[in-house]
Amino acid sequence: MIELIKDILIFISSLGILIASYRLWIERDRKNIIYARIHILGVIDCACFIIFIALGKILLAIVYLILAPFLAHAIANAYYKDKYKDSD
Incomplete structure (x- = not known):
């Protein structure tokens, strides 16, 4: 029964990843697309x-949970600073 629950969780999560990945490629005409893409990520x-x-993989999940928001923030911060660097 536990294996069935794990398989269902993996299937639902994988489906979410596929749908979100598809949204990454079709969203192109927004003004601040980088922020929409960071949300999808x-x-x-x-x-x-x-x-x-x-x-x-509990330890790997904890490390991923800690590092992923830092990565998203770094990407958004780099985009923001690069965007306004040229206008100075």
Whole structure:
């Protein structure tokens, strides 16, 4: 029964990753597309965290949960600073 629950969690999370990845490629005509893409990547991060928990990789899930928001913030910060660097 536990294996069935793990398989269901992995399937649902994988489906979420596929849908979010598809949204990454079709969203192109927004003004601040980088922020929309970072939000979509946040959805993928949550799904990956659930997959790691389901697979029993608790330590890897914790490391991923700690490092993924820092990565998203670094990407957004670099985009913001680069965007306004040229206008000075």
